[in-house]
Amino acid sequence: xxxxxxxxxxxxxxxxxxxxxxxxxxxxxxxxxxxxxxxxxxxxxxxxxxxxxxxxxxxxxxxxxxxxxxxxxxxxxxxxxxxxxxxxxxxxxxxxxxxxxxxxxxxxxxxxxxxxxxxxxxxxxxxxxxxxxxxxxxxxxxxxxxxxxxxxxxxxxxxxxxxxxxxxxxxxxxxxxxxxxxxxxxxxxxxxxxxxxxxxxxxxxxxxxxxxxxxxxxxxxxxxxxxxxxxxxxxxxxxxxxxxxxxxxxxxxxxxxxxxxxxxxxxxxxxxxxxxxxxxxxxxxxxxxxxxxxxxxxxxxxxxxxxxxxxxxxxxxxxxxxxxxxxxxxxxxxxxxxxxxxxxxxxxxxxxxxxxxxxxxxxxxxxxxxxxxxxxxxxxxxxxxxxxxxxxxxxxxxxxxxxxxxxxxxxxxxxxxxxxxxxxxxxxxxxxxxxxxxxxxxxxxxxxxxxxxxxxxxxxxxxxxxxxxxxxxxxxxxxxxxxxxxxxxxxxxxxxxx
DNA sequence: GTAGCCTTGAGC
DNA sequence: GCTCAAGGCTAC
Numbered sequence: 001x002x003x004x005x006x007x008x009x010x011x012x013x014x015x016x017x018x019x020x021x022x023x024x025x026x027x028x029x030x031x032x033x034x035x036x037x038x039x040x041x042x043x044x045x046x047x048x049x050x051x052x053x054x055x056x057x058x059x060x061x062x063x064x065x066x067x068x069x070x071x072x073x074x075x076x077x078x079x080x081x082x083x084x085x086x087x088x089x090x091x092x093x094x095x096x097x098x099x100x101x102x103x104x105x106x107x108x109x110x111x112x113x114x115x116x117x118x119x120x121x122x123x124x125x126x127x128x129x130x131x132x133x134x135x136x137x138x139x140x141x142x143x144x145x146x147x148x149x150x151x152x153x154x155x156x157x158x159x160x161x162x163x164x165x166x167x168x169x170x171x172x173x174x175x176x177x178x179x180x181x182x183x184x185x186x187x188x189x190x191x192x193x194x195x196x197x198x199x200x201x202x203x204x205x206x207x208x209x210x211x212x213x214x215x216x217x218x219x220x221x222x223x224x225x226x227x228x229x230x231x232x233x234x235x236x237x238x239x240x241x242x243x244x245x246x247x248x249x250x251x252x253x254x255x256x257x258x259x260x261x262x263x264x265x266x267x268x269x270x271x272x273x274x275x276x277x278x279x280x281x282x283x284x285x286x287x288x289x290x291x292x293x294x295x296x297x298x299x300x301x302x303x304x305x306x307x308x309x310x311x312x313x314x315x316x317x318x319x320x321x322x323x324x325x326x327x328x329x330x331x332x333x334x335x336x337x338x339x340x341x342x343x344x345x346x347x348x349x350x351x352x353x354x355x356x357x358x359x360x361x362x363x364x365x366x367x368x369x370x371x372x373x374x375x376x377x378x379x380x381x382x383x384x385x386x387x388x389x390x391x392x393x394x395x396x397x398x399x400x401x402x403x404x405x406x407x408x409x410x411x412x413x414x415x416x417x418x419x420x421x422x423x424x425x426x427x428x429x430x431x432x433x434x435x436x437x438x439x440x441x442x443x444x445x446x447x448x449x450x451x452x453x454x455x456x457x458x459x460x461x462x463x464x465x466x467x468x469x470x471x472x473x474x475x476x477x478x479x480x481x482x483x484x485x486x487x488x489x490x491x492x493x494x495x496x497x498x
Numbered sequence: 499g500t501a502g503c504c505t506t507g508a509g510c
Numbered sequence: 511g512c513t514c515a516a517g518g519c520t521a522c
Contacts, residue, residue, distance in 0.1 A: 116516090160517095161516070
């Protein structure tokens with residue numbers, strides 16, 4: 001779980017401002033007009049432009065150490081050597097320091113990114129006579145001459161991946177992530193976890209570790225009604241701990257009982273596939289993104305205080321903010337409602353994510369500092385019932401969702417889009433979004449588990465989302481008792497503890 | 499839109 | 511296990 005050292009990262013620093021509106025705006029890549037930089041201001045005038053120079057020096061200054069020059073240095077030594085390598089190469093476009101070849105020519109990062117953005121665009125005209133001098137200082141002034149120089153030193157636009165190639169590349173990444181951590185392996189190391197984005201997929205033994213579902217007889221309510229109950233008030237469950245949380249394990253249908261006839265499965269539309277792929281990737285990427293840059297992180301505290309426990313959710317809250325930044329429907333909402341939705345669902349989201357990183361076999365949470373036994377909750381909460389409810393919730397929902405990130409993402413989104421939440425201005429929009437994702441969940445389950453079993457999954461997930469809501473309310477009452485002066489600023493904001 | 503850092507797959 | 515060279519992400 002996160003600590004203050006985690007804030008050393010660039011992203012962490014950006015979140016420390018605790019201005020949620022600004023964070024969300026930044027996520028949507030919306031740049032306010034008043035944020036013009038000095039450089040961009042310069043770029044709008046001709047000041048600083050040098051006289052045209054039509055003779056480009058297309059021979060970069062290169063001095064590239066061979067791999068053997070680098071030797072078997074440790075990582076810090078390697079970093080220093082790489083830094084020296086960088087110093088010794090010069091961008092063929094602007095003369096800035098270069099690290100290596102980009103699109104067939106030695107360039108700096110800046111010209112690499114510039115070429116990637118502009119090489120495939122229809123050509124722009126130089127506002128002067130062409131052949132503007134391009135150096136570190138002037139490279140922003142004339143895109144036309146800069147791109148011309150890129151081509152002149154041999155940069156190749158056909159090395160930029162097209163949409164099809166990018167999609168294939170992304171699919172390879174996803175495939176590798178899933179291959180790196182199979183269910184029959186032990187829990188991944190933290191390094192693996194951080195690099196691959198995968199989290200604690202349970203072993204086959206655990207997947208088989210099922211007891212008869214208590215609710216099979218209850219799974220007869222209409223899907224829509226059940227689904228709505230997942231996110232709407234459930235009478236009798238508003239206060240107290242979840243009634244259905246007894247560590248119940250979901251019984252998955254045996255593979256041989258799944259119909260072989262494709263007619264029993266829903267065919268998802270292309271739009272549905274895209275949305276599911278997007279949110280699944282967003283969840284998978286953010287669940288394993290840690291801000292902790294400390295190469296020697298302290299081991300997790302096995303007996304944290306309540307304040308420490310709450311502060312340890314800082315990292316998870318940042319993951320949540322990154323996730324919503326990747327959800328198109330969330331970004332389309334008005335900013336006020338984005339903030340309200342985030343605040344209304346933050347406790348449920350933290351709990352949901354704790355369940356995602358819960359390892360059934362070991363009864364631990366996997367976080368940036370390593371494995372944290374669930375017993376750490378016990379001391380901090382001083383509330384055995386709440387502790388038991390939390391762990392049972394983790395066990396139950398994990399037994400249903402296992403390592404299916406599409407389902408984790410859908411559960412996360414349904415917790416997020418709640419039209420009944422506090423301070424929502426446009427409840428109809430949220431209700432429509434909720435409908436959209438309820439239907440998407442239903443369709444997804446029908447496509448994966450056939451019409452035959454989809455309803456069982458739907459009802460089980462509805463139960464879990466209801467429990468999540470109740471558990472979140474119970475936790476909320478607990479955290480209102482903490483001393484706000486000891487809580488991280490971001491958490492004060494999102495948990496409304498100010 | 500720019501620039502810099504980061505992550506990743508491929509190739510050696 | 512390393513380097514290289516792609517794209518992604520995000521502060522500015």
